[in-house]
Amino acid sequence: MSLRYVLPEDRDALRALLISCYGGAERADLLDTLRDVGDMxxxxxxxxxxxxxxxxxxxxxxxxxxxxxxxxxxVHPRRAKRGIEDELVRQGLDLARQNRAKAVTVVGDPVWFRRFGFSDVAAQNLVTPSEPGRTLLYPIRPGMAGVTADLIYPLGLPLD
Incomplete structure (x- = not known):
């Protein structure tokens, strides 16, 4: 098992994983477009x-x-709930910090994401197109928690 960055030669296999996990090509298409315009x-x-x-x-x-x-x-359905999700999120947040992201948002299950440091309280002043209570914030830089801001996502995100 190994965790690594996505390489150009991974695109077809990654697309197949996303289609199998999400039951169609919509998410894979969106991520391909975001990647192509440099927003990933x-x-x-x-x-x-x-x-x-x-x-x-x-x-x-x-x-x-x-x-x-x-x-x-x-995560491939046969591998779900075996810790892969947790390791991906933990490593991803660490790399976001190293890459100088100021904060990370997520739209999803608040209970699941809180254990990684995401907070609905820190996100309470954010204006978001998502369903109320499902946007959480992982503040990285000082002063990001509780900030008042309009979240503007690229190309039709957020996806839940």
Whole structure:
């Protein structure tokens, strides 16, 4: 098992994983477009043997500047609930910090994401197109928690 960055030669296998996890090509198409326009600053895959078993991708927010969104977390259904998701999120947040992201947002299950340091309280002043209570914030730089801002996502994100 290994965790590594996505390489250009991974695109077809990654696309197949996303289609199998999300039941169609919509998410894979969106991520391909975001990647092509340079709005995916960090993408990680979990590989077992020669097969991609997991994926984590961050997209840049259009606003606030320097903020990222945890855009997609996908693990092959046969590998789900074995810790791959947790390791991808932990490593991804550490790399976001190293890459100088100011904050990371996520739209998802608040209970699940709180254990990684995401907070709905820190996100309470954010204006977001998502369902109320499902946007959380992982503040990295000082002063990001509780900031008032309009979240502007690239190309139709957020996806839940």
């Amino acid at each position: 600053p960090l993408e990680l895959i979990w590989v077992e043997g020669l097969t991609i078993q997991g994926y984590l991708g961050f997209a840049r927010h259009e606003s606030p500047a320097g903020w990222w969104s945890l855009a997609t977390l996908a």
